[in-house]
Amino acid sequence: MTSGTTPSLFLRNATGLVKGWSGFDAFIYSFMSVNLVTLGMFYSFLTFGWVPDGSPIAAIVISAIAVTFLAITYAGLIAVMPRAGGDYVWQSRVLDGIPGAVSGAVVFGIGAFLVGQALALGDAVDLGAGAVGVVGGALLGLRRGGIGFVLAATGWWFILALWAPIYGAILTVEFVQPVTALAGLEGVSSFFGTPDGVFAVSLIVIALVTALVALGMAGYARVQRASLYVGLAVLAVVFVLMLVSSQADFQRAFDREASSLFGVTNAYQSTIDTTAAFYGAPFAGLDPFGFGPGTLALVPFMFFWILYPNWGATLYGEVRGAGDFRKVLNGMLGGIWVTAVLAVVFVLLAAKTFGWEFFQATNANFGDTFYGVADAPAPVIPVWGYPPLLASFLVDSRVVQIVIVVLFGAWFLGWAGTLFLSSTRMIFAAAFDRILPEAAARVSDRGVPIVALLLIMVPSVVLSWFYAYNADFVGLTLDATLVIAVTFLGSAVAATILPWWKKELYANSPVARYSIGGLPLISLAGGITTVILAWVLVEWLTNGLYGIGVGNTQSIIFLGILYGAAAVLYVVARLYRRAQGIDLEAIHAEIPAE
Amino acid sequence: MRVFFATDIHGSEVCWRKFLNAGTFHKADVLIMGGDMTGKAMVPIVATGAGWEVTIQEQGHVLSSEDEARAMEKRIRDRGYYPVRLGRDELDAWAADPGLVDARFRSEMLASVERWMALADERLAGTGIRCIVSPANDDMFEIDPIIDRAERVELGEANTIELDGFTLVSTGWANPTPWNTYRELPEPELRERIDGLVARVSDPRRSIFNFHAPPYGSNLDSAPRLDAEMKYVAGGQALVPVGSRAVRESILAYLPALSLHGHIHEGKGAVRIGSTLAVNPGSSYEDGVLQAAIVDLDTKKGSVKRYLLING
Numbered sequence: 001m002t003s004g005t006t007p008s009l010f011l012r013n014a015t016g017l018v019k020g021w022s023g024f025d026a027f028i029y030s031f032m033s034v035n036l037v038t039l040g041m042f043y044s045f046l047t048f049g050w051v052p053d054g055s056p057i058a059a060i061v062i063s064a065i066a067v068t069f070l071a072i073t074y075a076g077l078i079a080v081m082p083r084a085g086g087d088y089v090w091q092s093r094v095l096d097g098i099p100g101a102v103s104g105a106v107v108f109g110i111g112a113f114l115v116g117q118a119l120a121l122g123d124a125v126d127l128g129a130g131a132v133g134v135v136g137g138a139l140l141g142l143r144r145g146g147i148g149f150v151l152a153a154t155g156w157w158f159i160l161a162l163w164a165p166i167y168g169a170i171l172t173v174e175f176v177q178p179v180t181a182l183a184g185l186e187g188v189s190s191f192f193g194t195p196d197g198v199f200a201v202s203l204i205v206i207a208l209v210t211a212l213v214a215l216g217m218a219g220y221a222r223v224q225r226a227s228l229y230v231g232l233a234v235l236a237v238v239f240v241l242m243l244v245s246s247q248a249d250f251q252r253a254f255d256r257e258a259s260s261l262f263g264v265t266n267a268y269q270s271t272i273d274t275t276a277a278f279y280g281a282p283f284a285g286l287d288p289f290g291f292g293p294g295t296l297a298l299v300p301f302m303f304f305w306i307l308y309p310n311w312g313a314t315l316y317g318e319v320r321g322a323g324d325f326r327k328v329l330n331g332m333l334g335g336i337w338v339t340a341v342l343a344v345v346f347v348l349l350a351a352k353t354f355g356w357e358f359f360q361a362t363n364a365n366f367g368d369t370f371y372g373v374a375d376a377p378a379p380v381i382p383v384w385g386y387p388p389l390l391a392s393f394l395v396d397s398r399v400v401q402i403v404i405v406v407l408f409g410a411w412f413l414g415w416a417g418t419l420f421l422s423s424t425r426m427i428f429a430a431a432f433d434r435i436l437p438e439a440a441a442r443v444s445d446r447g448v449p450i451v452a453l454l455l456i457m458v459p460s461v462v463l464s465w466f467y468a469y470n471a472d473f474v475g476l477t478l479d480a481t482l483v484i485a486v487t488f489l490g491s492a493v494a495a496t497i498l499p500w501w502k503k504e505l506y507a508n509s510p511v512a513r514y515s516i517g518g519l520p521l522i523s524l525a526g527g528i529t530t531v532i533l534a535w536v537l538v539e540w541l542t543n544g545l546y547g548i549g550v551g552n553t554q555s556i557i558f559l560g561i562l563y564g565a566a567a568v569l570y571v572v573a574r575l576y577r578r579a580q581g582i583d584l585e586a587i588h589a590e591i592p593a594e
Numbered sequence: 595m596r597v598f599f600a601t602d603i604h605g606s607e608v609c610w611r612k613f614l615n616a617g618t619f620h621k622a623d624v625l626i627m628g629g630d631m632t633g634k635a636m637v638p639i640v641a642t643g644a645g646w647e648v649t650i651q652e653q654g655h656v657l658s659s660e661d662e663a664r665a666m667e668k669r670i671r672d673r674g675y676y677p678v679r680l681g682r683d684e685l686d687a688w689a690a691d692p693g694l695v696d697a698r699f700r701s702e703m704l705a706s707v708e709r710w711m712a713l714a715d716e717r718l719a720g721t722g723i724r725c726i727v728s729p730a731n732d733d734m735f736e737i738d739p740i741i742d743r744a745e746r747v748e749l750g751e752a753n754t755i756e757l758d759g760f761t762l763v764s765t766g767w768a769n770p771t772p773w774n775t776y777r778e779l780p781e782p783e784l785r786e787r788i789d790g791l792v793a794r795v796s797d798p799r800r801s802i803f804n805f806h807a808p809p810y811g812s813n814l815d816s817a818p819r820l821d822a823e824m825k826y827v828a829g830g831q832a833l834v835p836v837g838s839r840a841v842r843e844s845i846l847a848y849l850p851a852l853s854l855h856g857h858i859h860e861g862k863g864a865v866r867i868g869s870t871l872a873v874n875p876g877s878s879y880e881d882g883v884l885q886a887a888i889v890d891l892d893t894k895k896g897s898v899k900r901y902l903l904i905n906g
Contacts, residue, residue, distance in 0.1 A: 007638065007685065008649030009675075010695050014604075014634040014732045015773050016859065025829030081881055093883075093905065218819050221828030323652055331829070428813075432863050432903050441863060443813045447835060505881060508673060510651040581890070582900050591619045591884060591906035593611040 025221075026331025027338075028228050033311035033418070034067075034339045036346070037231070037411035038170045041387055043477070044305040045347070047298070049275075049283060049364035050545065054294030056286070056347050062295070063302035064340035067309060069528040070488060071336060073495045074310040075329035076522035080498065080509040082324075087156065087491045088429050092148030092588050094494035094502055095141065100148075103493060104141025107150070107486065109134035111563050114541065118556035140567055143574070144588040147490065149435060150566040155487025156426035157456065158562050160419060162480045164460035165467035167209070167416055168202030169474075173370075173384040175409050176201055181261055181383050182392075182402045190382060195468045202464035205416065206457055212417035213424060214448045220417045227414025234407040235342070238391040242349040245394045250353050253393040257401075262381050268358060271380045275361035278368070278377050283360035286351035300539045300546060304481045307488070309335040311418065325510050346387070354390060362390075371547070372471045423456040424449045433587055435573040476555050478548045482540050483562060489533040495526030595758045595893055598622035600886035601806070601856030602877035604732070605633020605703075607671035610710050612884040612906055617723035619906075620888055624757055625723060626750070628856040629730025629766040629806045631710070632703040632737065636676040636695070638685055639663060646679070674879050676702040700734065707737045711744035718746040724757070726750045730766030730806035730856065731777040750804055754794045759893040760851065761801045763791045768807035768857055769838040772820060785840035798848035800896040803870075808855035809842035811835045812865050814874035817858045833860070845870050851897050852889055864901060871898045878905070 011017055034040075048056045077090050095103050112133025116126035140146040172192050180189040191197045212220050245253075251268045258267030276282035309332040350359045362385035368376035370384075383389070388408045392401035428449065431441035442451045466473045499506040499520040506512055506520070514521035541549040548555040574584050598616045603609035610631070617625050639648045645658040648666055650673075657663045663679075670677040678698060680688070688694050718725055727741050728750025742749040750764030767777040769784055779787060788805065795801045808814035815837025818830040826832075836858065845853050845867045853872040855861075862876030862885065875885045884906040890899040 007689050008652075008654075010636040010638070010688065010699070012634060012696070012699050013773050013775065015630070015771050015775055015857065017634060017773065022825065022829065025826070025831075029829055029831060081878070089905070216833070217828065218832035218834050221832045224828075428863065434902060438864065438866070441813070441865060443811075443865070445811060447811055447813065447816075449813075508669060508882065510653070513651075513653045580900055582902055584902075586620065586888070586902060587904050589619075589904070589906065591612040591616050593608045593615065 023327045023331050023334075026328060027334040028225060029311070030309040030332045030335025031338060032224055032228060032411075032414045033308040034306050034335045035411060035415045036305075036339050036342050037235070037388070037408060038174065038415050039305035040339070040343055041346075042170055042173060042384070043166075044302050045343075046363040046367045046384075047301040049360040049367070051294040051297045051301075052279075052283060052360075053292040054296075054298040055290040055292045056298065057288055057344050058291045058295045059298035059302055060306075060340055060343050060347070063299050063306050064336050066299070066529075066532045067303075067306050067336050068333060069525045069532065070307070070492070071309050071329060071332035072525035073492050073522065073529045075325055075332060076511045076525065077491060077495050077498075078328050079325035079511045080505060080522070086152070086425075087487050088148055088152035088426060090148075091151060091490045091494050092145040093505075094498055095147050095490065096144045096588065097142065099493065099497055099501060100141035100144070100146065101138040102141065103490060104137035104139070104147045104150075105134045106137070107147070107563065108137025108140070108567070111560060112136075114550060114556050115560035117550060118553040118560070136567070140570065144585055145433065146570055149430065149433075149570050150563060151487045151490040152426055153430065153566040153569070154562050155484045157423045157430075158459070158566065159480055159483035160423045161456060161459035161463045162467075162476065163419055164206050164209075165198070165202040165464040166477060166480055167412075167419060168198065168205045168464060168467075169370075171205055171412055171416075172198060172201045174386050174388075175405070175412060177383045178386050178389045178405045179402060182389075182398060182405065184261075186262070186382075193382065199464055199468035202468065203461065206460050206464065209416055209419045210453055210457060213420045213453060214446075215417075216447065217421065220421075223417065224414045227410040230407055230410035231414060234388070234404060234410070238388050238404065238408075239345065239349060241391050241394045242353040245353050247353060247355045250355070250390070250394060251358075253396070254390065256396070257393045258381050264381055267380055271365055271385075272358055272361045274377050274380055275365050278375075279364070283357045283364075286347065286356035288348060288351075297539075297543070297545060300478075300536050300543075303485065303536055304478060306336065306339065307481060307485065309333075310488075311422070350387065353394075354387075359385075371474055371477075420453060420456050424452040427452040427455050434577050434582060434584060435570060472554055475547050475552065476558055478540060478546050479555055479559060482537065482548060483559070485533050485537060485540075489530060489537065492526045492529040492533060496523050496530055498526075499523055595624065595760070595891045596620070596622045597624045597626060597757075597802070597852075597889045597891065598886055599626045599628060599804075599854045599873070599889065600875060600884055601628030601730075601854075602630040602859055603627075603879045603884070604630055604674045604877070605671070605676065605706060606674040606879040606882065607668070608882045609674075609879050609884045611713070613886075614714055614717045614725075616884070616886065616906060617718070617721060617725075620904075622888065623723065625725040626762070626804060626854060627725075627727040628804060628854055629728050630732040630856060631727070631729065632707065632733050633674050633676050634732070635674075636678050636699060636702060637670045638688070639666065639677055639679045640685055641679065641681050648677075650675075671706075672882055676706065678702065700736070703734060704736055704740065707740045711740055711747055715744055715746045724748065726755060726762060726764070726804075728764040728766050728804055728806070729777075731768040731771065731775040733766065734776055752791065754791060757802065758891075759800060759896065760891060761795045761797075762804055763788075763795060763801050763850075764804035765791060766806040769840065771836075772824060781838065781840045784838060785844060788840060788844045792844070792848055797896075798850060801848065801850040802891075803841075803845065803848075803850045803853040805838075805841050805844075805853065805855060806857050807838035807841050808858055808861055808874050809845055809853070809867055809872060810837040810839045812837060812842065812863075812867060812872060814855055814861045814863050814865060814872060815858050816861050818860070837861075842867065845872065851891065854887070862903065864903060871901060873901065873903065875903050 113130030116129035258264040366384040392404040667677040755762040816833040819827040819832040859877040889901040
C-alpha cells in the first residue's frame with residue numbers, strides 16, 4: 001500500500017513486488033560508462049590539440065547538454081517499455097511499416113552510395129548502388145524487426161569486436177606502459193608499444209572481459225562499486241596534487257622523471273618545441289570562457305567519451321510511475337554531469353599545473369604517432385603523457401607514483417566488464433527471435449553463455465589482430481562510436497514518433513504526463529537527439545578531421561561490411577526459417593484484443 | 595499440433611483478450627495459460643461528489659463523467675490492476691484496516707476470473723480451439739473451481755490432459771520465493787508433486803510439462819538479485835538464478851518433448867535441457883504486450899518441430 005494519508009494504490013503480497021532500487025546504483029553504471037579516465041582522457045581530451053581554435057571547456061559543456069537529451073530519450077523509452085531489453089526491441093516494436101521503411105532506406109541508401117564512392121565505381125554506379133540501398137533498406141525496414149535487428153546487431157554486437165582492441169589500447173597506455181616504465185622495465189614497456197605487444201594486451205583484455213561475463217553481473221557489480229570508490233579517491237588525490245603544485249614544480253618534476261626513466265633531458269621544453277615545429281606554431285594557452293570557431297568540431301570527438309550514459313540502461317521489475325522514470329533519468333544525468341564537471345575541473349587544473357601549451361603538445365606528440373599521422377615526430381618520451389602519471393611525478397617517490405597509476409586502474413576495471421555483457425544479451429535476443437541458431441543462447445551449467453561469448457570473442461580477436469598489425473586500422477577508432485550512434489539514432493527516431501505511432505503504448509506509460517508546449521517530452525527529446533546525432537554522423541562521414549569518412553576507403557568499406565553482414569544475416573534467417581515453416585514476421589505482430 | 599503458450603499476465607485485461615484471440619490469429623490448436631493471471635494491485639477511484647479522483651502511475655486525474663470513469667477503469671484493468679470505486683470514508687477505512695483491503699482484493703480477483711472465464715466461453719465457442727489454464731503461485735486457490743466450471747476452459751493444475759498424442763502435465767506450484775505466495779513448496783516436496791503427476795503419464799517423453807517455475811540455472815530463471823530489504827542490487831543489473839532445482843531434475847529425469855515455464859518475467863528464452871525444449875516467453879503485461887511461445891509439435895514423432903517466441 002502506498003504510504004501517506006491518501007493511498008492511491010493497494011498492493012497485495014505477490015511475486016516480483018520489491019521496495020524499489022537505488023538511484024545511486026543507476027548512477028554508478030552510468031558514471032562508469034561515461035568514463036572520464038579511460039575514454040575521456042585518452043580518446044577525447046587527446047584530440048584538443050588537433051582543433052587548436054576550439055575551446056575545450058565549451059565543447060565539454062555543449063556535448064554534455066547534447067547527451068542530456070539522449071538521456072531523457074532513453075529514460076522515456078525505458079519507462080514506456082521497461083523490460084523490453086533495449087534498442088533491439090524498442091526499435092522492432094516501434095519502427096514498423098512506413099517508419100521502418102524510411103529508416104531502412106536512409107541507412108542503406110546512404111551506406112550503399114558511400115561504399116560505391118569508396119570503391120571508386122563511378123558516379124552512375126554510386127547512384128545506382130544508393131538506389132538499390134534505398135529500395136533494399138526500405139524492404140528490410142518494412143519487415144517487422146528488420147531495421148531493429150540491423151541497427152542493434154551492428155551497434156551492440158558487431159562493433160563491440162572493434163572495441164576490444166580499443167580497450168586494449170587504453171589498458172596499454174594507461175596502465176601497462178606507465179606501470180612498467182615506472183618499475184624500470186623500459187624494455188617491457190617498449191614491447192607493449194609494438195604490434196605484438198598491442199595484440200597481446202588486446203588478448204588479455206578479451207580474456208579479462210570474458211572472465212567478468214562468466215563471473216556474472218552479480219559479482220561484477222561489487223567490483224564496479226569498489227572501483228568507483230577507489231577511482232574517485234585516487235582522482236581526488238591527483239586533483240589535490242595538481243591544485244597545490246605550481247607549473248614550475250611540474251616542469252621540474254617532469255624533467256626529472258623523463259631523465260630518470262627515459263634518459264631524456266629538458267623533456268618539458270622539448271615536447272613543446274618538437275610539436276611546435278611539426279605544427280608550425282606552439283599551442284595557445286587555455287581560455288576557460290572561450291568559444292573558438294573550432295569548438296563545434298570538438299563535439300564529435302567528445303562523443304567518443306560522453307555518449308554512453310545509457311549503456312546497459314534497462315529497468316527491471318514493475319514500473320509504478322513517474323518516480324521510476326525520474327530515477328532512471330537522474331542516474332543517467334548524474335553520470336553525464338558529474339563527469340562533465342570533473343572534466344572541466346581536470347582541464348582547468350591541467351592548464352594551471354601542466355601548462356596548457358605543454359599538455360596539448362604532449363598529447364599531440366603521442367597521438368600523432370599513435371594514429372599514424374604522416375611524418376609525425378617521434379614522441380619525446382616513449383609513453384603517453386597519461387595525466388595521472390604526469391601528476392604522480394609531482395611526488396618524488398617511485399612507490400607512490402606506481403601506487404597512483406595502479407589505483408587509477410580501477411577506472412578501467414570498473415568499466416571494462418560490461419563490454420561483452422551487452423553483446424551476449426544482444427546475441428541471446430537474436431537467438432530467441434530465431435535469427436541466430438538456438439545454440440547461440442546456450443549456457444553452461446554455471447550459467448556462462450559459452451556460444452554467445454565465442455560469437456563476440458572470435459571477431460574481437462580478428463579485429464585485434466588487424467588493429468595491431470595494420471597501422472591504418474587504428475584510424476578506424478571513431479567508427480566504434482559511429483556505429484553505436486547510428487543505433488542510438490534509430491531509438492531516438494522511435495522515441496520521437498512513439499506518441500503518435502504507438503498511441504496506446506505511450507498513453508499508458510508514466511511519461512505521458514510530461515510535455516512541453518504541448519509536445520510530448522519524449523518526442524521533443526527524441527527529436528533533438530535525432531538532429532544532434534544526425535549532425536554528428538554527417539560530420540564524421542564528411543569531415544576529413546575525423547579520419548573515418550568519405551576520405552577513408554577502408555573505413556567506409558568496414559562500415560559497409562558491418563551493415564551488409566547484419567542485413568544478410570537477417571534476410572538469410574528469414575528465408576531459412578520460412579523454409580522451416582517459421583514466419584519471423586509473427587514475432588512482433590500485435591494480436592487484436594477485440 | 596500448434597500450441598500457444600502465454601503466462602504471467604497478472605490481471606491485464608488486454609493481455610487476456612489477446613490470449614483468447616491468439617488461437618485464431620496464430621492458427622493454434624491449443625491455448626495454454628501458464629498461471630499468475632490475477633492482478634497484484636488495486637487502484638481506488640475515489641468519489642468526490644462532483645466526480646472521481648484517481649492516481650495512476652503517480653499522476654492524479656479528475657474524472658467528471660461516467661464515460662471518463664469507465665475509460666479510466668479500462669486503462670487500469672489493461673495494466674493489470676483492479677479499479678475499485680470508493681467513497682472517501684471507505685478509503686480511510688481501508689487505509690486503517692488491511693483486512694478490508696484483503697477482502698476486496700479476493701473479491702476482485704474472483705470476479706475478474708469469473709468474467710474472464712465467461713469471455714473465454716463466449717470467444718472460444720465453435721472455434722474448436724482448446725484452452726487450458728493453470729493457476730500459479732500468485733493465484734489464490736479459490737480461482738481453480740471457477741476455471742474448472744468454465745465450459746471452454748480446462749483446468750491444468752494437478753491434472754494430466756491428453757493433447758493429440760501428448761500429455762500435458764501442469765502445476766503452478768513453485769519453489770519458495772521471498773514473497774511467501776499461495777503455492778510454494780520446498781524443493782523435495784515440489785519434486786514429489788511432479789513425480790506424482792508424471793506417474794500418471796504412460797510415456798513421459800511424449801509429455802508437455804507446464805510447470806510455472808523455470809528450471810534452476812537455465813537462464814530462463816535469471817532474476818535481479820534482491821537485498822535483505824527487498825531492493826534491487828546494482829540497479830537490477832545483477833541477475834541470479836532463482837528457478838527450481840526440482841523442475842530441472844524432473845526435466846532431466848523424464849525428458850519431456852516440451853517444458854513450458856513462466857514466473858520470471860525477465861527470463862524470456864528457450865533452451866535445451868537434455869533433449870527437452872524448455873521455454874519461458876517472459877512477460878510485459880504492464881505494456882499490454884502479450885509475450886508468448888508458439889510451438890508446433892510433431893504428433894507422429896512426439897517431438898517439437900519448431901517454435902517462436904513472440905511479442906503479440
